[in-house]
Structures are given as C-alpha cells and as structure tokens.
Amino acid sequence: MRNNNDTDSIILLNNEQNDITEFTFDIQKYALQVTEYLKLDINYIELTLLPSEQIKDLNNQYFNVDSPTDTISFNLTPEAAITGDIYLSPKVIQDNSRQFNTSFETELKTVIIHSILHLTGEKDDSQEQFQQMKLKQEKILEKLR
Numbered sequence: 001m002r003n004n005n006d007t008d009s010i011i012l013l014n015n016e017q018n019d020i021t022e023f024t025f026d027i028q029k030y031a032l033q034v035t036e037y038l039k040l041d042i043n044y045i046e047l048t049l050l051p052s053e054q055i056k057d058l059n060n061q062y063f064n065v066d067s068p069t070d071t072i073s074f075n076l077t078p079e080a081a082i083t084g085d086i087y088l089s090p091k092v093i094q095d096n097s098r099q100f101n102t103s104f105e106t107e108l109k110t111v112i113i114h115s116i117l118h119l120t121g122e123k124d125d126s127q128e129q130f131q132q133m134k135l136k137q138e139k140i141l142e143k144l145r
Contacts, residue, residue, distance in 0.1 A: 010042050011035075017051040019091040024105045027112070031086075033144050034116050043081040045119070047088060047112075055089040068092050070111050073118035084119040088112070106141070113137045 011028045027047060035042050050058075052068040059065045059072060070092045077083040088111060097107035114124075114137055124130040 010044055012044070012046045014046065014048040016054070017049050017090060019051060020094060020104075023108070025109075027108075030109060030144070031112055031116065034113055034140060035082075037140060037144060038116065038120065040116075040120065041081040043077065043083040045082065045084045045086060045116075047086045049088050049090055052089050052091045055087055055092065058087060070096055071115045071118075073115045075119045075121070078121065082119050086112075086115040086119070088115065109144075110137055110141055113140045 011031050013028045031045065031047060035045070055070075055072065056066070056068040059067065059069045062072065068089055068091075070089055072087045074085045075082055076085065088108075090108070093107050093111050094104050097104045100107065102110075114133065117133055117136060118124075122129075122133050122136070124133045
C-alpha cells in the first residue's frame, strides 16, 4: 500500500458541476481514509463530480441505462495497483439522501465507499451481492465517523 500524506498525488478531485457548491468534509481526504482503511494498493484515483445529465449520459453509454445514477466507477488496472476513475453526481446523491431520509454528508460518504469498493472488484448485480456490499459500506462508514 502506498503510504502518502499528500492526497493530491494519488487522489484527484475534479468538480464539473454547479448544483452543490459546498461540502462539509474534504472529499479527497475521506476517499484516502477509505483506501487506507481497506489497505488498498492505490496508484491513482480520479474523482469527478458531474451534473446529473452528464452522469446519465455515461450510464447510458457504458451500461445502457438511460437514467442518472449516483456513481460510476472504473478500475483501469484490475490486475495491479488501483488506477481508477470515479464519477459522482452530487445532485443525485442529494436527491437520494432525501429519499433515504439521511443527511447529504452521510449519503455522499456512503457513495464514496461504495465507489471505492467497486474499484476493488466488489459487485452489486444481485440482491445477495448488494446486501453484502451494503453491510461492508455500513461497517466502513461507522469506523470512519
């Protein structure tokens, strides 16, 4: 595992949306905490915040789903140290936080954890996989509070 206090060198954040402009925590540092908790070998992760329409386009392009989603993750090097792209839609995450009756901060942290778990190869295609992943997310969220 790469032990590096300079999050900018291994986790980059791009904000390409204007729906939500203020966050209550440092997204890059939180993502780094998750990777450290999971003891992951990280080369580089790029987090990009997108408006819902752009993430909808990606969802359609890569998964043939014509609707917005909260996150899409790609591990570009599945057989080596993780080099990954994570796309997040703060607007969709905010909408989900209202639907799930949780704070935006908690939902955003949950989605970051979920995205990073996908980079490790975790899947949520079946109900069983989804439930297993949800339990892992909740455990990590609780540990990193």
